[in-house]
Amino acid sequence: MASETDRAALAHEVCLALKRCCPGSRVELTGSLGSGTADAFSDIDIAWVVPDTRFPDCLDRAVAVLGGVRPVDSVRLDPDFYRSDRRRLLFVRFAGVPLFWRLDLDVRTASVADDPHYDAENPAARARDDEWSRPASALANAIGAVKAVARNRDDEARGLLDRGFARIGENDRASGAWGHDVARLAHAAALREPSLSDLAAQVTALAAHHVGSSAA
Incomplete structure (x- = not known):
């Protein structure tokens, strides 16, 4: 390891x-x-x-x-x-x-x-919408949320997940069942960008290992 x-x-x-x-x-x-x-x-x-x-x-x-x-x-x-x-x-x-x-x-x-x-x-330094991946950014939020829960920072995790859902236009929010929350965000991101499916699966497994699905 x-x-x-x-x-x-x-x-x-x-x-x-x-x-x-x-x-x-x-x-x-x-x-x-x-x-x-x-x-x-x-x-x-x-x-x-x-x-x-x-x-x-x-x-x-x-x-x-x-x-x-x-x-x-x-x-x-x-x-x-x-x-x-x-x-x-x-x-x-x-x-x-x-x-x-x-x-x-x-x-x-x-x-x-x-x-x-x-x-x-x-504003001139920013990327156009077609120059960056919102789903990839949402998956980064999901990983950040796993870190936050593992560090006992539940409010931070909730904010990361909520922003991740919003970033990809998903009408969802964190529930406090962290493993399920991360899995839903990862699944939604992969649906929008199938090339991220492998990473989404890794993120889901990461959450299951570190935070499970217990409520906050």
Whole structure:
């Protein structure tokens, strides 16, 4: 079974690979892993600050570089920064690792490295509706809800599930029977995007294992 030591090793390998990809860039482990407050459900947050002139090239090479660390199952771009000229946020799932270990890779140019709000409210930076997957985003909410319940944060889980249902236009809400709630959201997402069926099944199994179907 994968351990937190395995997760730390994966994060370290990713950091090294990104540094090798772009000499002169800066790579930093952020989030709970960076602060030392991670638990068994924490994902991997990494900031990659690259020279402004290398930004397009680094984006083009990022997935191949990550694939050299471990096979990549899927990559999504945060729609808020999809068209940003100096920032991207990549959500990366590696094959063969727990779903909780998503890599959130925040790529920024050096000129905005110290501006956490760059393009956060810029409509021109956002993706068009046909440039991102609402069902995939809903499945990410479902995984987040499993984490929240496992951490005894039921209100957070309820909010994630309700937003996930709303994101795909599903007239449903969290009931507090968490395993069933997650399964319904996963099923609805897969119906809207059949290519996500395998991931939806994994999310349903994840919920059954970690939270069952008990009421809040």
